[in-house]
Amino acid sequence: MRTRHTLAAATAVALLALTGCGTEPEPDAKAAASATADPEAQYLSRAHDIKFNGAPSDGELTALPPQWCDALADGHSVEWTFDPTGGDLYPIGQEWGTVQQDAYTLLVAGVRAYCPENLDTVKDELRESGDY
Structure with a gap:
């Protein structure tokens, strides 16, 4: 049986x-x-939808999210992260830049892809500031 x-x-x-x-x-x-x-592909897909003043390379763009994630993991705010006297990690290069709203969109895309555990905190801070 x-x-x-x-x-x-x-x-x-x-x-x-x-x-x-x-x-x-x-x-x-x-x-x-x-x-x-793939965090890089996910992030770049969103980044390529943003209109920049100039043309950042993918390398310049992908260098930012790990630094943003490190700053957030250390307990820093979005404001501190982007501030020139703080983290100085605003998405801007020698020959390119972006307006603040697009910088926040890029930040959210980077956090979503690379350190999603910080996403709610970032979105809450941006909403509280009225910028998102």
């Missing part, structure tokens, strides 16, 4: 494998899932 149940279970597993249950996701679904799992 035990042999029949084991054989029946093995047959059911084999049939499921042959009928496609448990197969790899479609390539498009797999690519979409990996894009959302």
Whole structure:
């Protein structure tokens, strides 16, 4: 009797494998899932939607979120993080810049992708200031 149940279970597993249950996701679904799992791709996707004064490189843009996350992890505010006498991490380069509202959008995208545990705090601070 035990042999029949084991054989029946093995047959059911084999049939499921042959009928496609448990197969790899479609390539498009797999690519979409990996894009959302990749913080850099997620962040740059949003960053590329922002209109900058000039043209920052992806390297310049991706250098910012880890620094923002470090500042937030140390307990600093968004205001301190962007302030030139504080963290001095406002998104601006030698030949590019962005307006404050877009800087906040970029910050939120970076925090969402790289340190989502700080996202609520950042959004709350921006909302309280009336800037988000």
